[in-house]
Amino acid sequence: MQKYLSLNQNTDFQRTYHRGKSSAKPALVVYCLKNRVGICRVGITTSKKIGNAVQRNRSRRIIRAAYQSIFSKYSLKGNYDIIFVARTKTKYLKSTDIEKAMLSCLKEVGAIE
RNA sequence: CGAGUACACUGGGCAGUUGCGGGUCUCUUAUGAGACGUGAGGAAAGUCCGGGCUUCACACAGCAGGGUAACGGCUAACGGCCGCCGAGGGUGACCUUAGGGAAAGUGCAACAGAAAUAAACCGCCGCUUUUGCGGUAAGGAUGGAAAGGCGAGGUAAGAGCUCACCGGCAUAAAGGAGACUUUAUGGCCAUGUAAACCCUACCCGAAGCAACACCGACAGGAUAUAAUGCGCCAGCUGGGCGCCAAACCGACAGGUGGCUUGAACUGCGGAGCAAUCCGCCGUCUGGAUAGAUGACUGCCUUAAAUGACAGAACCCGGCUUACAGGUGUACUCAUUUU
C-alpha cells in the first residue's frame, strides 16, 4: 500500500508543470516529478472548462478512486509529485477506464515498472 | 374521452465489496487501531431584497443620497405573502397589474397638419362691396392625441346654448374595517407624459465570518509633547469617543474559537376565508478548510436507472432563474350518453 499526501501549494504545482515529465491520453493528463520530501504527493486539477461544480466534483472523485485502486495494487519506484489533470471526457467515463489510462500514463512517465 | 386552469408532492429502491470527513466510546499511546452512529438541495444556484449575529459612541443629529407607493391584514423584517378594491385579458376555471399627485411649478410632444396647449387654412353666415370687417367651430385632409361622444331642439350660421342617454368631475346620503361601490343633485370642465425633473407620505447609520475575539511567531514606520495634535464612525456639516512609548499605525503569514439548538423540525389539537398565529408531546438532523458525502458490481421497479437541473462554506425569511420524467387533489370548457 503506497502512502501519499495531497499536493496543495501553488508553487509545487507550478514546479511540477514546468520540470516534470508529462503524458496525455484522451481521458486525462499526468505530470510527474521526483521530490525530496520523503513521501509521495498527489494533486488533482479540474479547470472551469470541465463544467459546473457537480461535473468538476465528479471528475475529481473518479480520479481519486482510480489512483487509490492503483496504489493498493502497485508501488512506485520512488517518491514523486504527481498531478492529474481532468479533461472534458473524464466526467463521462468509469473509474476502471480511468485506471487503465492512468496506469499506462504512469508507465510511460516511468513512475511504475 | 379530449382541451385546459390552480395548488401540492416526487426527483429511484435494496444488497455486497472497497474508500473518505465529523462525532461518541474503548484500547493503546501521543498518533494510531477498533466499534457504533451520522454525512447536500428544491432550488444548496443567481446574489435581487429583508433580518439575525459581530465590530465600529451597547451607534447620535441635520443635509445630501437611496428605496417603496390603492386598501386591510400577516411577519423579526421585507420591494415578500394572504385577502380585497380598481383597471385590463379569457367562453370559463382563472390570469396579469411600479395602481399616489398633471388646478404647486418647470420641461418635452419629431414628421405630418391651418393649428399641438394654443385658434382659424378651406368652409358656413351677416355686413360691406370686390376685398375687407365681424360672428362661428357643424364639415374637411394630418396625427397617438384636435377642445367630451351621439341624437334632438335651437340659430343668420353655429356652439353643452338647452335637453335625454353614456362617460368624466364635484357635493350629499346609504353600505363597508378601508380602498371603494350604489343612489340623488349640480354645473359642463380640465391633452398626454412623473419607468422626465419634481411634489407628497413612509422607510433606510456603516461594514461584513477573509466580520470579530484569543494564542504564538516574524518584524518595520512616523508624528506631536498635552492640543489649533493623531486616530475612529462610506459623502458634507455638526457632535462624540479613545490616545502618550508597557502607547499608536502598517506589513507578513500560522493555529484555536466564531461553527451550528434554530424566528428549527415531526405529529396532534385549537383560532382565522387565508397568509399566519397559539398550545401540547416528541426529535437532534452536515460543519469541510485545496475542501469529505465516493468507486465498482448484482437484483428489483421503470418507456428509460451510464440518461432532469444541479454541490453547503456563518445562519435564516422571501424573490428570480434552471429542471427528463412521474403522481395526487380541486375546478372549468366542449362533445356524447343517461
Add this chain to the structure above:
RNA sequence: AGGGAUGUCGUCAAGCGGUAAGACACAACACUUUGACUGUUGCAUUCGUAGGUUCGAAUCCUGCCAUCCCUG
C-alpha cells in the same frame, strides 16, 4: 464575500426619446494590357435576450444571458 463596467454590420466604433453616422473589410462597376491605387454604388430581418412605460425605445425601467475588471 463585496463592488464596478460593457454588449450596435465580419472588425473598430458614434449615437444623453423622433426611426442607426463613420472607418476598415467584402461585393459589383469604372479606370488599366493585367494587377495595385483611385472613384462610384451597394451592404444593420431591427442595436445581447424576454417583458414593461410611452403616440413612439438602441436610448427609460425590471428580470435573465454572456464577457471583462477591481478589493480583501
